[in-house]
Amino acid sequence: MEYYRKYRKKTTLWIIGTVMVLLMSNLPGSNPYQDPVSFYTGIQLNDLSQQIHINPGWLVYTDNESYVRYSSQANSAFGDFKRYLDPGRVSDSYWSASGAKILAGNTLFSGTFAYRYQNIKEKAWTHNRQPYKGMPFVMADSSIGGFDLNGLLWQVNISKELWKDRLYQGISIFYNVDEEYKDIFPRPRVKHRDLSISLGSGFIPYGDSRLGLTLQYFSFQELMITSKYSLDQAKTPLFFKLRGLDTPLIFRGQTSEERLMTIEGFSVSLDGFLRAVFPDQLTFQITYENAIADNVDGGSYPIEQGGWRSERYFYSAGLFFNLAVPVDLVFFSSGTLHKHNADHPDFDVEIYEQITRRLSGGVKLDFRPRNAFSFSPCLYVSSHTLKRTDKFNGILDYFPGTAISAEIRTTFPLIKGNSGQINFGTDRMIVSESAVLLPREVGFYYQTVTRFDEDYFETEFQDFRINSRIALGKRKRVILEADYHHIVPIGASNFDKKNRDLLSLALSFEQLGL
Amino acid sequence: MKRKSARNVPDIVFLIFMSGLLIWTGCEEKISQPESMRLNLNVTVLDTTGFSFDQFNKIFVDSATVFINSISYYNFYDTLSDSLGVANFEAILPDRYNISVTKRVMFKYEDVLIEKILNGQLTDIEIFGEDFNTNIYVEPSVAGQLVLSEIYYNGSPPQSPYYIPQYFHDQFTEIYNNSDEVVYLDSLIIADLDYGHADEDYIYSIHAYMFPGSGKDYPLNPGEFVIIAQDAIDHTVVVPSSVDLHDADFEYFVSNPPGDQNNPDVTDMIQIHHKYGVDFLYSVFNDAVVLLKVTDPYVCGYSEFDCLKFPKSAVLDGVDYRDNLAEVEYKRLDSSIDAGLTGGFDSYKNKSIQRRIDFYKGVRPILMDNNNSSIDFIVLDHPTPGYIFDQGK
Numbered sequence: 010m011e012y013y014r015k016y017r018k019k020t021t022l023w024i025i026g027t028v029m030v031l032l033m034s035n036l037p038g039s040n041p042y043q044d045p046v047s048f049y050t051g052i053q054l055n056d057l058s059q060q061i062h063i064n065p066g067w068l069v070y071t072d073n074e075s076y077v078r079y080s081s082q083a084n085s086a087f088g089d090f091k092r093y094l095d096p097g098r099v100s101d102s103y104w105s106a107s108g109a110k111i112l113a114g115n116t117l118f119s120g121t122f123a124y125r126y127q128n129i130k131e132k133a134w135t136h137n138r139q140p141y142k143g144m145p146f147v148m149a150d151s152s153i154g155g156f157d158l159n160g161l162l163w164q165v166n167i168s169k170e171l172w173k174d175r176l177y178q179g180i181s182i183f184y185n186v187d188e189e190y191k192d193i194f195p196r197p198r199v200k201h202r203d204l205s206i207s208l209g210s211g212f213i214p215y216g217d218s219r220l221g222l223t224l225q226y227f228s229f230q231e232l233m234i235t236s237k238y239s240l241d242q243a244k245t246p247l248f249f250k251l252r253g254l255d256t257p258l259i260f261r262g263q264t265s266e267e268r269l270m271t272i273e274g275f276s277v278s279l280d281g282f283l284r285a286v287f288p289d290q291l292t293f294q295i296t297y298e299n300a301i302a303d304n305v306d307g308g309s310y311p312i313e314q315g316g317w318r319s320e321r322y323f324y325s326a327g328l329f330f331n332l333a334v335p336v337d338l339v340f341f342s343s344g345t346l347h348k349h350n351a352d353h354p355d356f357d358v359e360i361y362e363q364i365t366r367r368l369s370g371g372v373k374l375d376f377r378p379r380n381a382f383s384f385s386p387c388l389y390v391s392s393h394t395l396k397r398t399d400k401f402n403g404i405l406d407y408f409p410g411t412a413i414s415a416e417i418r419t420t421f422p423l424i425k426g427n428s429g430q431i432n433f434g435t436d437r438m439i440v441s442e443s444a445v446l447l448p449r450e451v452g453f454y455y456q457t458v459t460r461f462d463e464d465y466f467e468t469e470f471q472d473f474r475i476n477s478r479i480a481l482g483k484r485k486r487v488i489l490e491a492d493y494h495h496i497v498p499i500g501a502s503n504f505d506k507k508n509r510d511l512l513s514l515a516l517s518f519e520q521l522g523l
Numbered sequence: 524m525k526r527k528s529a530r531n532v533p534d535i536v537f538l539i540f541m542s543g544l545l546i547w548t549g550c551e552e553k554i555s556q557p558e559s560m561r562l563n564l565n566v567t568v569l570d571t572t573g574f575s576f577d578q579f580n581k582i583f584v585d586s587a588t589v590f591i592n593s594i595s596y597y598n599f600y601d602t603l604s605d606s607l608g609v610a611n612f613e614a615i616l617p618d619r620y621n622i623s624v625t626k627r628v629m630f631k632y633e634d635v636l637i638e639k640i641l642n643g644q645l646t647d648i649e650i651f652g653e654d655f656n657t658n659i660y661v662e663p664s665v666a667g668q669l670v671l672s673e674i675y676y677n678g679s680p681p682q683s684p685y686y687i688p689q690y691f692h693d694q695f696t697e698i699y700n701n702s703d704e705v706v707y708l709d710s711l712i713i714a715d716l717d718y719g720h721a722d723e724d725y726i727y728s729i730h731a732y733m734f735p736g737s738g739k740d741y742p743l744n745p746g747e748f749v750i751i752a753q754d755a756i757d758h759t760v761v762v763p764s765s766v767d768l769h770d771a772d773f774e775y776f777v778s779n780p781p782g783d784q785n786n787p788d789v790t791d792m793i794q795i796h797h798k799y800g801v802d803f804l805y806s807v808f809n810d811a812v813v814l815l816k817v818t819d820p821y822v823c824g825y826s827e828f829d830c831l832k833f834p835k836s837a838v839l840d841g842v843d844y845r846d847n848l849a850e851v852e853y854k855r856l857d858s859s860i861d862a863g864l865t866g867g868f869d870s871y872k873n874k875s876i877q878r879r880i881d882f883y884k885g886v887r888p889i890l891m892d893n894n895n896s897s898i899d900f901i902v903l904d905h906p907t908p909g910y911i912f913d914q915g916k
Contacts, residue, residue, distance in 0.1 A: 256616060258595050260847075355595075355619060356651045360560070396554075401617070403559025446556045 043323050043345075045227045045298060046183055049272055050203050051139055053084055055490065055515055056107045056121045057164055057183070064221040064280055065179030066209035068109075068168035069117035077108040080517040088509035090470070090498050093461040094140045094147075096156075097131030110523065115170035117179075120163060125187060127158035134249060134458075136197045136233040137270065138189075143349030143363040145399070146304040146315045147251040148233045148268045152193050160187020160201070168209075177211035195246035197235040204228045216284055223278040227300075231270040250306070250314060253351075253361045254399040254406070255455040267307055268314065274300025276321075289337075290329035297322055304354075313354040322346040335377045341389070342370040353401070360401040366394040371414070381422040389414050393438075395466060403448040404455070408466040409441040429479045436472040443467050461503075468501040484522060490515040563654040564591065564612040568604045568624050570641060574663040578630045583608030584641060584661055587626035590863070590897055593618040594647065597849045599897075617651030621851040623862040624659050625893040639663045642894050644858040646851050664859055667814075667840045668706050670892050672699035672748065674812055674842060675875040675906040676805040677868070679762040689871040692784070693758035693765040694805055695908055696751045698814065699878070700743045701890050708743055709736030711839070712795060712820060713751065715803075716811040716855045717830045725823060726813065726838065726856075727830035730803045732775055732792035733820065746887040750908050751775065753802055755789035764873050766906050775803035795820050796831035807870040811855035813841035835859065842896050844876060863897025875906035880913055888913070 046052060056078070063071075084101040091097070102125065109119035134149035168179035185203040190196060205227040212220045235246060248266050250258035260266065276298035283291045298321040304314035325343035332338050344367065351361035371389020378384075390413055397406040416434035423429050445463055447455075474494045481487045494511040498504040568584040576582055589610035590601045595618045604610040604624075623644040630637055643661035650657075678691035696713060700706050714728035732751075734741055743749055752771035759765050769786065776791040777783040782801040785791070797803070805812060815837040823832035835857075843856045844866035851864055868874045878899050881891035888911055891899045901914055 256596065259597060353617075353651075355649065356617060358560070358617075358651065398557050400557050401560050403557050403561070405554060405557050407554045444554055446554070448559045448561075 043296060043321075045225070045229075045274065045276065045300070046185075046203065046205050048321075049139060049142060049227075049229045049300075050185065050201070052125070052162065052185060052203075053101065053513075054103045054105060054121070054123055054125075054162070055082055055513075056080055056103075056105050056123070057162075064209035064211060064223040064278070065166050065168055065181035065207050066177040066211035066221055066223070067219065068119060068166050068179050068181075069111075069115060069170055070168075070177055070211060070219075072109055072117060072119065072168075073111065074521055075108075075110045075523040076519055076521045077523060078106070078517050078519040080105045080107065080515055082513065082515040084511075084513045086509065086511045088496075089507040090465075090468075090496060090504050090509040092141060092465050093458045094133055094135050094149075096129045098129070100128045102126045108523075117166070117168040119168075120165040122163040123161070125158065125160040125162060127156070127160075127189070129156040129158070129189075132156055132191075135251075136191075136199055136235075136268070137231060138199065138201070140251075143319065143347060143365070144302055144317045145251060145253040145351050145361040146270070146302075146317065148197075148266070148270075149249040149251055149257075150195055150197065150235065151247040151249065152191070152195065154191050154193035156189045156191050156199075158187050158189035160185060162186070162203075175213050177209075177213075179207075179209045179211075181205075181207040181209070195235045197233055200232045200234075202230040202232075217282070218284050219280075219282045221278075221280040223276075223280070225276040225278070225298075227272075227274055227276075229272040231268075233268045233270070234265065235267070236265045249454070251454070252315065253401050254397065254404045254459040255402040255452045257454050269305050269311075270302060272300055272302040272317075272319075274298060274319070289331045291326070292329075293324070293326040295324045315354040315360075316352045318350045318352075320346075320348045335379075337375040337377075339373040339375060340370075341373065342368075344368045358400075360399070362396075362398045362400065364394070364396045366392075368392045381420065381428055383418070383420040385418040387414075387416040387418065387434075389416075402451075402455075403446075404451070404459070405444070405446040406459075406463055406466070407444040407446075408463075409443065411439045411441060412436050413439060423479070423481075426483055427479070427481045430477060432474075432476040434472075434474045434476075436474075438469050438471075464501070464503045468504055469499040470496055471499055472496045484520065486517075486519045486521070488515075488517040488519060490517075559614075560617045560651065561614040562617060562651070564615055564620075564650055565654070565656045566591070566604070566610045566612070566622055566624070567656070567658045568608040568610065568626075568643070568661060569658050570661050570663075572662055574639070575628075575641070578628070584624070584626055587624050587641065587661070588893075588898065589622065589624045589659070590895075591615070591620050591622050592848070592851065592897075593620055594849050594851065595619065615650070620648050620650050621646045622648060622657070622659055623858065623895060623897065624661055625862060625895045625898060626661070627893060628663075639665060640892070640894050642858045642862040644862045646854070662859060664894055667892055668700065668702035668704070669708075669711070669743070669814060670699050670701045670840045670878060670890055671696065671812060671814055671842050672890055672911065673697035673875055673877040673903075673907060674805070674844070675766070675908070676807060676810065676812075676844065677874045678807045678871045679758070679765040679873050680871045681762075689807075690758070690762045690765065691804060691807055691871075692754045692802070693762070693768065694753040695766070695768055695771065695906070696812065697908060698743070698749045698751070699890055699911075700745050700747050701892060703745050703884075705742045705744050707736070707739050708734040708741040708749060709738050710734060710816070712815050712817065712833070713792070714796075714813050714815065714831075714833065715805055716813060717826075717828070718809075718853060718855050720826070720830075722835075724835055725832045726835055727826050727828075727832055728796055728813075729798045729830060730800075731795040731820065731831050731833075732803055733795050734773065735790060735793055748909050749773065751792060752789070753804065754784045755786040756784060764905075766908055768908060771908070777802050798829050809845040809850075809853065809866070811841060811843045811861070813856070813860065814839045840892070842876070842900070844896070846870065848897075859894070861894060861896050863895040863899070865896035865900040866902070868902060873905055875903045876900045877903050877907060877912060880911060 082103045087098040105123035107121040133153045136148040162185035164183045166181045183205040207225040209223040248260040278296040280294040300319040302317035305311040327341040330338045347365040349363040369391035373387035376384040395408040414436040418432045420430045476492045478490045492513040496509040568587045587604045592599045626641040641661040643659045714731035717727040720727045750771040751773040752768040755771040755774040757767040757769045774789040817837045841860040843861045848867040878890040880888040
């Protein structure tokens with residue numbers, strides 16, 4: 010017999026990091042982590058984000074000037090308002106060199122090469138870099154400690170005009186290798202190899218209107234190895250092989266544990282910018298992504314640990330109306346649907362399902378009273394749903410919620426032709442009715458981790474954010490970018506006096522027109 | 524370029540959009556309690572050999588102890604079968620399971636009280652979906668007079684101030700006379716077994732060592748022990764947490780290859796077969812040790828992998844041990860010798876496996892012998908050569 014536990018008037022919170030990405034996109038409230046590279050790997054390098062999410066066919070169309078840029082970027086997250094398996098503190102640093110060169114035949118060759126160093130503190134248990142992406146198969150041990158990651162990543166883009174002012178083609182290749190170590194026993198070592206290849210085509214039907222198609226293939230590999238070090242022979246590692254919201258497999262490791270997790274998938278994306286049809290401007294993007302993952306333990310004697318399927322759908326659209334010469338009115342909307350399903354490794358049965366939905370829409374006014382000055386107040390509403398069903402253990406989590414967001418974007422001139430941009434925003438998660446349905450008995454993992462996460466997802470919060478960008482110089486520029494979020498839980502005793510802060514700083518030296 | 528007027532359009536679009544958003548947010552998803560995949564398992568214990576039918580006029584075995592262990596989740600459960608031979612396990616997790624069953628039966632044959640053990644096992648059974656029913660068939664076997672009462676295979680940890688590598692030369696085997704009669708050790712063989720031989724009739728030994736004597740040279744009285752050391756020395760000199768075996772009764776000495784330590788004051792076991800190593804080393808991870816009796820150790824010959832074969836029927840007692848008890852699929856002994864698996868601890872911890880005390884006959888302990896080491900053995904934190912640690916009830 011099973012019983013029913015239901016929480017009323019609780020808030021959902023499942024998408025903390027999304028706001029950082031929102032500020033990077035043109036439209037407020039647009040789809041967070043749409044790109045599989047950032048979604049599955051957690052790599053958040055601005056230079057990449059600006060390229061990787063774009064149909065590579067358009068690069069030569071939109072980025073038609075050669076440049077070279079050297080950047081240093083530091084992202085950090087800290088504070089105790091977090092899920093159980095999230096790290097207490099993350100410092101993620103990138104040193105990158107980027108460049109673009111216009112070649113003969115209106116061909117653009119561009120790319121980025123970066124070194125990455127990431128330092129993580131107080132990460133509980135998991136060896137996987139992204140334990141909250143809807144895959145229940147997570148490798149863990151009983152320790153809480155830090156990770157040090159060193160990695161190299163690069164991206165190369167080639168974009169070419171095939172038919173003058175009509176047809177464009179491009180390819181973009183991303184590759185990342187890194188290795189991280191946990192600094193305490195049992196000292197797991199995690200190696201990553203990530204690859205993404207995008208092929209894009211762009212067509213200009215008339216004027217500056219555009220229609221594009223992008224095909225993307227991606228493959229992400231995570232190899233987690235724990236060897237028993239001779240210096241630590243007196244200790245015995247305790248491994249958890251998570252398989253959902255409860256009842257992990259528990260092993261007292263004798264010598265070593267090894268897991269290879271591979272995610273492979275593809276996405277198809279349609280994008281468009283239409284002018285003078287209806288309304289004044291229309292932008293849209295529709296994306297479908299399909300991925301599968303495999304988890305295999307052991308090296309020479311592989312043991313399946315479960316399969317995983319993922320489907321993600323995105324759309325975003327913006328309607329631009331020119332009300333008067335300096336004023337545009339923009340309606341925008343975006344939506345996301347993630348469906349993840351996991352199968353038991355031994356039996357032909359589905360054991361886990363996770364669905365996340367988000368629908369966002371709002372309105373923005375763009376005032377441009379004079380050159381290099383703009384002022385854009387914006388208001389939008391987002392509906393969020395997270396539903397996790399552990400069919401193996403009989404646990405259901407359902408967290409619906411609504412976020413109301415307000416934002417002001419300003420662009421302003423500085424002296425001597427320099428420019429600046431500063432954005433303020435806030436998001437308020439509003440109460441909806443959530444539900445947690447449990448079997449009669451739950452195990453230690455539910456009591457320790459899942460219950461904590463459920464409290465987190467049910468907690469209201471307010472996110473205050475400020476984002477600024479200052480560019481000094483014209484052809485040789487120094488660009489300073491800063492992005493700060495202060496996330497405060499509201500009315501939650503479990504997270505009383507606990508906040509989460511996200512800070513991103515980037516300094517770039519850029520030379521245009523080589 | 525002429526543009527369309529958009530003065531009224533924004534309101535319409537906005538209304539349509541916001542209406543859609545309200546519908547979306549207003550829709551409450553239907554949610555219901557997901558069914559847990561936990562299920563009930565019913566194991567029916569049957570004896571189709573004719574033994575139970577002859578003795579008790581039925582083939583269903585009641586009051587048998589049925590053990591199940593989940594291979595992935597490492598859960599262990601046990602219960603007794605009812606009058607219809609059914610053992611019920613409620614709300615277990617779906618997994619691959621090993622099932623074993625044991626029952627000791629006493630019966631009279633021509634006014635002689637005889638004890639037999641009914642043992643059976645199933646390994647790697649997939650149990651999921653609907654409630655699961657399965658049958659397990661038992662076979663009668665005899666409790667041994669001589670039993671392997673303790674096996675210390677674990678070895679010792681590196682220990683200050685020596686910091687030597689892990690130490691395993693302190694291994695020993697203890698044999699106990701569980702019967703009421705004097706038993707002679709002469710020509711009995713201790714062997715450890717190779718894994719992976721699917722053979723109904725033979726076991727495959729990696730090492731085999733025989734007690735010396737010509738028939739009645741080495742008697743063992745009821746309730747007495749005999750210690751067979753890998754090296755009969757005081758190991759506490761090397762590792763203080765280890766054991767002193769300098770006065771062991773017998774010692775494995777390997778003359779070829781050279782290098783084995785020998786205590787001349789302790790009687791050597793006779794080397795019958797030695798496949799590899801400078802000593803008769805039991806694996807500190809997993810192995811099976813048997814005590815057996817044959818008239819000619821070489822009559823069955825060798826396997827193609829240089830293992831000396833013995834008939835399974837010659838085994839007097841056997842113990843299957845492993846560091847990971849979930850890995851029952853790698854067991855080396857079948858249920859006629861050992862239906863269970865013991866161990867389940869890390870290497871080099873000074874731990875030992877010892878047979879439980881079943882009951883006392885006067886002051887003499889009778890050790891448990893169900894031919895199922897999962898039940899018969901306990902794990903000690905320190906070896907007890909030559910005596911029994913009474914763990915109580």
